[in-house]
Amino acid sequence: MNKAILLDCDTGIDDALAILDFTARGGELVAVGSVHGNVPAPVGARNTLRVLEIAGVEGVPVCVGAARPLAQPLLTAEHVHGQDGLGNTNQPAPKLAAAPGSAAEQIVRMAHAHPGEFTLVAIGPLTNLALALLLDPELPRLIPEVYVMGGAVEVPGNVSPTAEANIWHDPEAAQLVIEGDWAVTLVTLDATMQALLTPSDLKAISGASSVRAQFASAILDHYLDVYQQWIPGRTCPLHDPLALALVLDPDLATYRTLATQVELRGGTTRGTTVCDLRGDPASAAQEPAPGWRNVRYLDELDVERFRALFVAGVTSP
Ligand code: BDR
Ligand code: CA
DSSP: OOOEEEEEEOOOHHHHHHHHHHHHTTOEEEEEEEOSSSSOHHHHHHHHHHHHHHHTOOSOOEEEOOSSOSSSOOOOOHHHHOTTSSTTOOOOOOSSOOEEEEHHHHHHHHHHHSTTSOEEEEOSOSHHHHHHHHHOTTHHHHOOEEEEEOOOSSSOOSSSSSOOHHHHTOHHHHHHHHHSSSEEEEEOHHHHTTOBOOHHHHHHHHHOOSHHHHHHHHHHHHHHHHHTTTSSSSOOBOHHHHHHHHHHOGGGEEEEEEEEEEOOSOSTTTTOEEEOOSOOHHHHHSOOOTTOEEEEEEEEEOHHHHHHHHHHHHHOO
């Protein structure tokens, strides 16, 4: 498993927290692509460049990615992440501009330049990954492992009764990625909705003096306000930070494999990750039926250890 990653993101408050934590704990970013989702793709790229600046990370190219999903109109989520995507914190423009070329082209180029040397991690809608697969169907030979924050198996969705945002924002792209001949891990709401910050975590982050911690605390303020409508008390889930933390430390969880496909035709269920839960353990080892793919999911998550690592990461100097 490669701990160096090419990150695809729609930065976004929890995307920003994920980047701050991952880089603080020594995670290596080979490149970043932005995608529509929480905010339009150019805004996501600008936010990512600003977050990398705050994290003190230099020399990582950030390419702008897909402006809209493959087969449905663009919908963004400023009502969750703020008009600027960073909790309305009015950040200055980043010093650096986005790198030339598209995020999908960058995935293909980097995969050929560094075959087998990085893990692809998506914490936004999967449009760039799907486009990269369409540009080069050989991609899974060069990138053996893909981690995605997305989906909901046995818990409700967060944008519809059954669908999670990153899958729902581009279901066709998600199905293409799941069908790819690479090993896919989906970090779903089943796990991320357990990964909630506690009052003492929040106190530790707001009390820390580093630039990284102060920025984390400022963007969290907005996220906590928004999450009050869904979760009682002052807390929020760490969706995207969990996906990146698992790349650094896969032993934070145990795993199970389920045959999966994305619902593309349903009205109210479009964008749902449908998993075969009928529970024959032998079936996990078999090739699933056409249209279905074996996907790895978290089973048990060590929430305490994940939270402790996250707090240590974002409060570090
Ligand atoms: C996912 O959707 C986005 O709002 C978050 O950044 C995260 O990637 C959670 O469903
Ligand atoms: Ca995201």
